[in-house]
Amino acid sequence: MIQPRPRTIPEATVARLAVYLRVLTSLADGGRTTVSSGELASAAGVNPAGLRKDLSHLGSCGVRGVGYEVRALRERIAHVLGAERSRACVLVGIGNLGTALADYAGFGSRGFRFVGLFDAAPARVGEEIGGLVVQPMAELEATVTATDASIGVIATPADVAQSVCDRLAAAGVRSILNFAPVTLTPPPGVDVRPVDLSVELQVLAFLGQQRGVRAAEVTA
Amino acid sequence: MIQPRPRTIPEATVARLAVYLRVLTSLADGGRTTVSSGELASAAGVNPAGLRKDLSHLGSCGVRGVGYEVRALRERIAHVLGAERSRACVLVGIGNLGTALADYAGFGSRGFRFVGLFDAAPARVGEEIGGLVVQPMAELEATVTATDASIGVIATPADVAQSVCDRLAAAGVRSILNFAPVTLTPPPGVDVRPVDLSVELQVLAFLGQQRGVRAAEVTA
């Protein structure tokens, strides 16, 4: 089977596609049937030309002079992102953040479902969160295998994150979202995407500080 | 006063500097006094040449043939990022995620301190988290003014995030970290940095799916 499109979609574009998908779902819920690139770009906070280029990566589905059909475009993006099928995820580290993630309903509507929650603290084990019961760490590998989970989320303290990463990888998990404030070095063939909340705050603070300096210079 | 360095540091570099700062702190705690670019790059998960280029943006502080002095470099980065001075932050939306953020000790050690927690639900008001008492939304503006908070964190449901954003901006907050799954349109002069956990998961899933396709092609 020949793929008519080059299947290499830039990572930056993929991130924006996920945002478009969210906006389109919101529009569809609001009863909109068509939308122009300018309006969609405004709602997503990006440049209209860039949005069109992003969409061109998945074979154009718009109608010139009219715009895009909301439902059709949503389906198309969902298909490319693989969001149609539900993906099994396991979550390790049921602290405050882990609890928040396990309870977050937003994941379910985007094609992700948690199939296992794990924590090292015996006091946590047995607790029920979002319909799942927290399991001990010893059951991690068996659950990953049984559920064929391909995504792992690490919300543990920093000092155990690497060992959790290794265990997840060994059990067959290929993609890991890491909230622990350490840089993980995964085995070959495993992707790690770091999400460091402190880093986000520091970048934000620096940009704000720099903006202040600029403003002071302009007035000077 | 003439600044010897161009103060325009690329945003990508700023994000990495925050990571280097974290690694350096860890090294300093471990008793290390010097570190080479290669070792530091490995610990941060980046290319050594790129790391040296990042560091060159803030005036080189390394010693050729030896490496970087851990404490001095840490101080330097902290100074450039403005992490020496503690910054006042307010947090709106004390759900599961908000509670996790308020309780997260990692922020304190990076120069951020929460000075106000707010929630619209009367049941939440009065609760004590991480040494602070949750306040009603009506007190938002007064607290921002009194504490001169410059950073706001939004962890509310999506439907009220824009109005919270507007109120924060009106009260004087210039930088906002948004965890709500909507694209905010801030007033001029206000920066918003979105952190969408579902988007992160979708990008991760797509990359993993694409990796699977690649592997299948190679075997074919």
Added chain:
DNA sequence: AACCGCTTGTGAACGCAGGAACAAAGTCGC
């Protein structure tokens, strides 16, 4: 049926980030 306005899709140019290679500089050994 033909025209006109509107919107998409694409081609080109610009700027930026990332990586590799090389020169400068300092330390360790002899």
Added chain:
DNA sequence: GCGACTTTGTTCCTGCGTTCACAAGCGGTT
């Protein structure tokens, strides 16, 4: 004191992402 080695700082270059601008195409109108 001198040479060789190690490591930084810089420069060049390649590739990617983003933006602008224009041609192509469709619907509505006359």
